[in-house]
Amino acid sequence: MKLHPLVRHLAGAAALMGALAAPQAQAQSVAVTSIVEHPALDAVKDGVREALTQAGYTEAKGLKWQFQTAQGNTAIAAQIARKYVGDKPDVIVAIATPSAQAVVAATKTIPVVYSAVTDPVAAQLVPGWGPSGTNVTGVSDALALDKQIDLIKKIVPNAKKVGMVYNPGEANSVVVVKQMRELLPKVGLSLIEATAARTVDVGAAARSLVGKVDVIYTNTDNNVVSAYESLVKVGDSAKIPLIASDTDSVKRGAVAALGVNYHDLGVQTGGLVVRILKGEKPGAIASETSAKQELYVNLSAAKKQGVTLSDAVVKSAAQVIQ
Known part of the structure; x- marks a missing residue:
């Protein structure tokens, strides 16, 4: 049965409106890297994932999540950083100082959120503790x-x-x-x-x-x-x-x-990732620390x-x- 041209036009318009209204979750990707796997850093990774899930960012809804560890090797950390930059994710999460340094050295455009870095200023990830004005923000595990x-x-x-x-x-x-x-x-x-x-x-x-x-x-x-x-x-x-x-x-x-608590630190880090996925610029977000010890x-x-x-x-x- 042939549809009247007007009916076909309206059906096409409805489909287009539906596509525009649908969430574009499939376009969102988060790439996570850690210098090594041990309980504290694993807890950070799991906390980031939990914060994303709580905010509605899941693989079932189209989020692309990838994780790689450098197995304690800074050369591998640099390789992972270069691979991630080539993948062009929406946010790269870098856990621990060596991985964060590798990622920050590899890109000046893709948003980077570091975590479990004791002194991000000394590590030359950000110029100071305030908003960086760059593509980098994150959460420090600095202790008094x-x-x-x-x-x-x-x-x-x-x-x-x-x-x-x-x-x-x-x-x-x-x-x-x-x-x-x-x-x-x-x-x-x-x-x-x-x-x-x-x-x-x-x-x-x-x-x-x-x-x-x-x-x-x-x-x-x-x-x-x-x-x-x-x-x-x-x-x-x-x-x-x-x-x-x-x-x-x-x-x-x-x-x-x-x-x-490194799980809580991960959740806090994931909160920054969510803010960036929702449109905030990393350079406008000040670095944070955990107040809870x-x-x-x-x-x-x-x-x-x-x-x-x-x-x-x-x-x-x-x-x-x-």
Whole structure:
């Protein structure tokens, strides 16, 4: 049966209007990269995904999501960054400093949202903490180091020498070590450093501190966090308490950590991604930090590493691992 031309015209117009009214979700794509996979960074990734889902951005509705890890290798991080730039997603999410540096170096046009970067200014991701005026914004996991030092003194009151294992090639770790060198002597403590440029070096670096330090403090260094069990082995056998700034490390054998909740950090990061997908410019959005910090303690680790946690410390913990 032939349709009257007017009917065909109206039907075509209706179809066009329907297409225009339909959400253009299929055009939206988010590419996520992380320097390495470990519990804290995985929690960030999952938090980003959760924030997108809560805002209605799902693969079922046309969102294209991709994730790649650099397996701790900065050369691979650069390769992933170049691939993503070629893919031209709507937003690239870069988790941890090395991945963020690789992505920011690779594009000046595609919106970039960094996450779990301790000092984005020192890492040269943004010129300052305010709106960048560039294609970059994000969420830092920076911690107030005076509170970290207070925790060290609460856990090991008689400590004089604090050991740190870190990767000298990771900008966020270098910043923290520099600040600790300045802050510790002000409260009668000194810093003993041991470098681990690769994850396989972490155990040996920790062993080099045995007999030289009273406590080992670790920041959110990705090499160290990835190989935390090798640090725990040394802490347990040498009776050296381990204090971390990554709360997931407490479940893996640190005595205590005062840190951000990385899942919440991911949700916060995802909130920025949603704002950009809805049309905001990344350069108009100031970098953020997490205001929420939680204390985790591990009673079993404390016993193995030769310290007794005070009732006040245990009661103030958000999570106590037996």
